[in-house]
Amino acid sequence: MSLTLIALAAAAATHSIAIEHHGQQLGATYTARAEMRTRTVGARTPNRMDAQRCQWTATIVVDRKLDHGPALARTIATDKRFSGSEAGACTPGRELGARNLTQHHDKIAAHLVAVAQADRAPLLAELDAVRNLASN
Template identity: 65%
Template structure:
């Protein structure tokens, strides 16, 4: 049985940067969210101990939104993943994602800040492209 959870729809962490583009301040907000996939493995038979385990894998995704321009909202691909397992079957009521992501909060925040730094040049390029398109 496989169970997919889009857990933590609310942001796990956020980071805001302000850059100057052609004399105008632009504020970019980066928000990390986790896509958590779970899978139950093992057997559960009558009159035996439950041998099931819940394997989980969380992929951290970063969304960038500009304060003045909804069309420039986009997801930034990242390869940051966390994984593990817990005793018992995967069920939606267990809140595995919430508990597990809380353990990695500091690592997610550092990853988010790194992604924001790496996105500086692509963001300026996108802003320049839009500026040039609008001025034609």
């Protein structure tokens, strides 16, 4: 059985930057969130010790939002993943994301800053494209 959960509060890291584009100051906010995927492996048989384990994988996704409006907001997929397993079956009430991702908060924050720096050139290119379309 496979269950997909989104742990919004688990990786609630944000990073804001200011960009100057043709003499105008623009702000962009990057927010990291984790998409959790869980899977129960093993068997649970009567009269024997429970051999089930909950394997989880969290993929970090970064959302970009510009401060002046919803234009050019987008999701930046990254390859940053964390994984682990715990004894027992995966159930919705276990809240694996919040508990397990808090120990990786510093790594998630550093990754968020790196993604924001790497997105600077694509963001400027998108702003130039929008400006060129608006001037035609």
